[in-house]
Amino acid sequence: MVSDRGLEVLRAIVQDYVALREPVGSKSIVDRHAFGVSAATIRNDMALLEEEELIAAPHTSSGRVPTDKGYRVFVDRLQRMQPLTHAQRVGISRFLDEAVDRADVLDRTARLLSQLTNQVALVQVPIRRHALVRRVELVAVVEHRLLVVLILDSGRVEQRVVDAQQRIDPDDATALGRAFTETIGEHSPAAATQRLTGAAASAPVSLRAATAAVSQALTEMLQVGGGDRIVMAGASHLVREERDFHGTVTPVLDAIEEQVTLLRLFDEMGAEGEVATRIGRELTGALGEASVVASTYSTDGIEGHVGVLGPTRMDYAGNMAAVRAVARYLTRLLSED
Structure with a gap:
């Protein structure tokens, strides 16, 4: 004790x-x-x-x-999370208020947060919170390949070419797309993923291989529950802190380039409170020597995450205060759009 x-x-x-x-x-x-x-x-x-x-x-x-x-x-x-100084708050407000559009807001946010914390800044492109699957379209491309198009009612569109493991004519591709739309249409990504389980087993024998391949592709496309892109800034800070990592920092840099990993992590952390942290071994793989501080910004049905990533030897109190403040400013700016 x-x-x-x-x-x-x-x-x-x-x-x-x-x-x-x-x-x-x-x-x-x-x-x-x-x-x-x-x-x-x-x-x-x-x-x-x-x-x-x-x-x-x-x-x-x-x-x-x-x-x-x-x-x-x-x-x-x-730790005691101290509020930012008046000068810092004014600086954040002025810098973000000068943005010309939403893309510029996100880019400025990443650069600003990196400057405030001297860490890698991560800003998720916002998405609509309760998006539902609108439809699935399949297009026979060449040989046994299919273009899988997933469309959500938020306007998000995902595309992927898959190997159907069998030859599919255009009519069969169109019909299979309609079948998938009937199965997962008007469902949330999480519910749609569940409904895809066992889809191949119930498909006609003549289309079973293609159904399995498309089901797997759709499951992967639906797994990222948030926006499909992260705006990053400040990777040079991580390089300068390389001696805080065993060996080389390259695996960590490679891991943050794999945005799907970070997006899933953001989704997990989003339910943990206003500001959430993951430290060292609480993360997996190459990120196991790093720490992540994150928060959620949201307004009028859209949401995203903002955070920083760096070595475990970081200023947690200062970084948490900066992430919280920037998330609040993002919420305010998006409310004014």
């Missing part, structure tokens, strides 16, 4: 490590913070924090650094 003073020691370690990028020792904590106890007492507190896996030694005889678990405790229990 970590004492109240132990938690304050954890706060000091996180703050000093974020600021200095150096492992933090007990003497440094005594010198920099007014605990009113000896370095030996602080070392005891640090030993308990290490037992709880909240801090760790990066190498022998060093100070300590926060673990992913330590950062999580800091974010959930210790």
Whole structure:
């Protein structure tokens, strides 16, 4: 059980490590913070924090650094999200108010958020919240290939060429498109995905292979519940922080180029509160050494997500405040459109 003073020691370690990028020792904590106890007492507190896996030694005889678990405790229990200064709020308002159209608003938002946080900024192109599938169209392209067109009532259109695994004539393609429209039309993406399960098994034997291929393609096209594109800015910040990652930062850069991964992550985080965080191992794959701070902006039936991505050694309080403020400004601007 970590004492109240132990938690304050954890706060000091996180703050000093974020600021200095150096492992933090007990003497440094005594010198920099007014605990009113000896370095030996602080070392005891640090030993308990290490037992709880909240801090760790990066190498022998060093100070300590926060673990992913330590950062999580800091974010959930210790950090204080300070509001932005008046000058920062005025700067955000002026910069975004100068946008000429919605695309310019999103581009400016990404650049502004990257400048405020020194992280990679991510802004999802907004979509209509309760979009329903309008229809599915299939076009025989060549040989056994089909163009699958998915149309939602929000105006979103997805296209994909698939291998039907069999020859399909134009009339069969048109008929199969109508059948899929009857199956998933007027349903939400989530409900439509469920209705596609087992579609191939109930199809005529002559079209079973094509039905399975199209079902798989539609399922993948429907899985991204939000907008299908993210505006990004500030990848250079990640490169400059490369030593915060083991080895090279290239896998992280590759992962953020895979926008489907980020879009799914945004969808998951959208239900977690006004500002949500994912830290280190809470993320998967190459992003497991990174952290993401995100919020939702919405108005008049449309919504999207905005956030930042960087190393786990980041200024969580400042980044959360910036993401929250920018999301609120986006909501206001879209309300005025």
